Amino acid sequence: MATSTLGAIISEVLETGEKRVLSETERQQFYEDFYRDVSEKIEDIRNDQRKAYEEGKNLILA
């Protein structure tokens, strides 16, 4: 989990009470940070998924 610009914005909003819209650059940074942190976990889940289809397809329930 890497530091993103979100922390500074949260701090600013908590301090001022004024809502804050992320700029395009901030938004892209946010998405990049998120993708870096979550993509491996999603890939693991999808690998389990493939394994389920592959190993389970011949099992019989009677």
Added chain:
Amino acid sequence: MSKRLSLYKFSDIDNAFVGLAFTSTNGKKPRFNSLANILQLLNNLGCKAIIKQYPVQDSDYYAEYSKYYSKTFASIDKYCHRLHFFSTAPLDNEDSLDYIDRVHVDNSSDYLGFMTIRPIRSSPVAATIIRPPAGNHFVLAHEEFLVHLAGRTFSIRATPFMQQDNAVGACAQASIWMALRTLRKREGNSAFDPAQITSAATRFLTRGRTLPNREGLSVEQIIEAVRFAGYSSHIIWLKGHSEKILDDALENAKRKIYTYVESEIPVILGLFPPSPQSGHAVVLIGHGWDATIKPNSIGNYTMPHNSTLNMFHSVSWVNDFYIHNDNTGPYLKLKDRSDQDYALEQAVFAVPLLPSDVFITGEEAEATSLEVILQMIKEYLETKSAELLQVDVKPVVVRTYLSERYRFREWVAKNASMADILKRYYREKEFPKRIWITEICLLDNYAESDKNNANRIGEVILDPTGEPNDTPFLSAHINVTALLGKAGPGILVDRSSSGEAIEVLRVDDDTVYPALCRN
């Protein structure tokens, strides 16, 4: 003129069936486990009377009859018996219609449901809808059914049950039928009869005779039938076929399927006990709750200023799941482990009947939401000075479930403790028809969340039609100051559905509020 309705007293389980239907047991306990357990359930529910209906042209049995039994040389009745159960005691010599009218006027909630008895001696329990037992558990995959009886309408909330007939369908078909019938009203999808389920499952892949179908269905056939009925053909792997599952892996498997159970989605579970070698399908419909369980942490995350966030999962307090097992009965406990009975440790795969317009699975939704939660908390703590972090970060509990948008908004509108700004935001925010919700609660009091005592401090709401890698959250709210045991503002991050706009807002006078509780 023959009477179609007859009234019987239900006095004791052993004699409950005498004279009621062709399966008369002559005073002995019925030899069918499902039947015996249903009678036990009715006894526990306080059943006092039975109205027997005959003949009944039950649509599910009639389909089985048309497809198979009508072709047998032996004469088999095309009609069923249907038994309606009530907890109002009948008067001496009371007429059936007078009794129905009296119960309807005085106490229609005394209607306990019905059981259809098909004229197949080895597998008599056809479509059955009986109220769940009382107790400290949550039967979540259920529906409200209206039952019309002699001009009176009774209402019952229950999960449909059926025993396999072992000719048109085996346990897999019975489980698919129970799951589809539970969701028919909610989802508006097909609720096939057992014959249609067998046809749908064997359209493209047959592994032997389809009629009689005594060999059951393969996993591929099951998910094809589920897909054909309008649901996502999602399958979750839980363990290897003959692998002994360790405690950590079992907890992980519970967590995967719990998300769907909390979403009120029936889950078909493939169990492979050591003996016999063939598998058996059951339907997961709910879960128990044990407040005395000491929960296991799912992560101890390093946070700024040498602090840590200890995270727990709601499934920790789930002692047993509740299943419909076609060969033993409805609303039965499925323990984690057992040498004597079916148990979760034997589960190899699960098939939740996920609506086909939900593209993000429960596992993906939870992984995505946890990342959003961790990122927000970490970023918040980053901004605090070390001095302010004298107070430990409070441990939290997470739970993820799919909800219809209108039900989430109903819950928000009724929530008396939620900050007004937040309530207004959620009631007006544009959401898709369904949303994945991961709620965040403080660990304090969470064990008593079954009594509505949990302290919820936030939630992440995901678009289930999004792509998990693309941050598909629509809202993320955390009462960040409550994490430090203080009162103060919280943070709300709003994201447009296109992802083109992200806005951060302060929630003044943020509060803690109860978690969703459906008892």
